[in-house]
Amino acid sequence: MSSALDITRSVNPPRAAFLDYPLGHTAGQPHQPGLQLEIMREALLAFESLTVAGSVKMLPFAWSTDESWKLQAFAGDDTRTQRLDTPQYQSEEDRIAAGSDAPIESDQCQVCRHWSGAQVRGGG
């Protein structure tokens, strides 16, 4: 799924479904489970209906009749927050719930080892 058509066309995945919504709403509008289901059914049907690699299905939904959000995207100041390299919890309570010794993830990865091996052999 995608809400950024030109970026998706550039990345060029095998199949995509485009939803013309503001970023941060790739799968629908909040607290609208009926609409979310309708969007997802349309998106998933692309698995069966698309037959050419690189196709994008345009999903038939509009965010609102007012399209002013499109003018505002990336038009003003940089609204991103600083890119800190420590865990950024939604709340302090989450930090406590995670504990100080929680594992990030298992580092077991057969495919990664295969990749690094292939790179060495390929000289890249």
Added chain:
Amino acid sequence: MGPVEYVPRIRQQYSRLGYQPYQWVSNPEPPPWQPLRKPLARSRLALIASGGIYVRGQVAFHHKDDVSLRAIPTTVRTRDLRVTHFAYDKTDARSDPNVVFPIDTLRALAAEGFIGQLTKHAWTFMGGIYSSRRVREELAPRIVERLLAEGAELALLVPV
């Protein structure tokens, strides 16, 4: 009005702010193609989302090229989902995670038989990684390994 053209829009914003131009991923060659082996209604689907979603109790993502993954059980309680990201407005995602991590939606579609079933886990990461090489060589292979291990037949990517 047509879709927002993010590539020129972001190029202009970066130039206005005095940043270096962003190097967009461009794959002009036709992508690989894998036909479906089974109808949707009999396929096992894996959800992969890049909006910085984690579960309460897990270590949150950091915001500087974090290439780690979180495995989220697809039986997770929706109210335990959390969202962290530096680049998009998280207000709606924190209020209803389904907008970037459509877990209730997919559970409902599995229950009604529209899709066969979900894999045991969904996988999430932090999409603001400024190295496409690290995504390709470090992150993507780990996701592929987990998809194969859980027998995924369809992969649904939900980026932000």
